[in-house]
Amino acid sequence: MATKERQCQWPGCSNPAGPAHFVYGRAYCPPHYLSGVELALLEEIRKLEEGQPQSIRFRNLFKRYIEGLLGEKIPPGLAKLTPSQIEGRAHLSHISQDKIEFCIERHGDFIPETYHFQLSIKDREIIQTAWEPHYITVADFAKRFGFTERKVRHLITTGQLKATRASLLQDQWYELMIMSGREYVRKPWDPSNWGFTPRHAYLIPFGEIERFSQSDKLEGKGNRAA
Numbered sequence: 122m123a124t125k126e127r128q129c130q131w132p133g134c135s136n137p138a139g140p141a142h143f144v145y146g147r148a149y150c151p152p153h154y155l156s157g158v159e160l161a162l163l164e165e166i167r168k169l170e171e172g173q174p175q176s177i178r179f180r181n182l183f184k185r186y187i188e189g190l191l192g193e194k195i196p197p198g199l200a201k202l203t204p205s206q207i208e209g210r211a212h213l214s215h216i217s218q219d220k221i222e223f224c225i226e227r228h229g230d231f232i233p234e235t236y237h238f239q240l241s242i243k244d245r246e247i248i249q250t251a252w253e254p255h256y257i258t259v260a261d262f263a264k265r266f267g268f269t270e271r272k273v274r275h276l277i278t279t280g281q282l283k284a285t286r287a288s289l290l291q292d293q294w295y296e297l298m299i300m301s302g303r304e305y306v307r308k309p310w311d312p313s314n315w316g317f318t319p320r321h322a323y324l325i326p327f328g329e330i331e332r333f334s335q336s337d338k339l340e341g342k343g344n345r346a347a
């Protein structure tokens with residue numbers, strides 16, 4: 122049986138279509154594939170309704186577009202993630218014809234942190250716009266308020282400041298991974314996996330910064346050198 126070669130459907134192009142370069146029924150040559158994905162993505166964006174869940178087709182095109190853009194320049198917050206993992210874990214917001222904003226929760230050092238990105242359709246690039254830790258260390262908290270670390274630990278042990286042991290958060294993350302069938306993940310108690318956060322260290326929820334600075338004002342705890 123003679124195989125009929127399909128032609129790229131990008132306007133004005135007469136190249137043969139690539140064997141795996143189909144975008145929902147339209148075939149493209151490899152150089153026009155990303156443009157084809159982009160065109161279909163823009164069509165899906167036009168169909169999106171405010172407050173409605175994103176369609177499977179939209180998420181699929183988002184993944185394929187990410188795949189096309191993640192060439193040599195990968196933002197640090199997306200390192201070691203496949204396009205499928207990014208698609209599965211990204212929370213999307215501010216979707217327009219120009220850009221899509223999204224964030225992903227990660228667990229570098231086993232502690233949750235959120236990375237924010239902007240995917241510019243116009244410029245065809247993904248920029249990391251913010252990094253948001255969920256917890257801060259005693260040293261960082263002390264620096265922020267002009268306290269000694271000893272004073273911060275005192276606030277924790279006397280219940281004036283909320284904190285948790287790093288090991289608790291790390292083990293919670295590990296349990297979640299096991300429950301979702303990912304037994305192959307790094308084990309937080311294995312010393313070869315330790316990063317910058319010691320297991321016994323206190324970690325302070327990020328929200329405590331605001332709460333504490335407000336209670337500081339209310340109760341007139343001005344004597345920071347104490």
Ligand SMILES: [Zn+2]
Nearest residue numbers: 129134150153
């Ligand atoms: Zn083409």
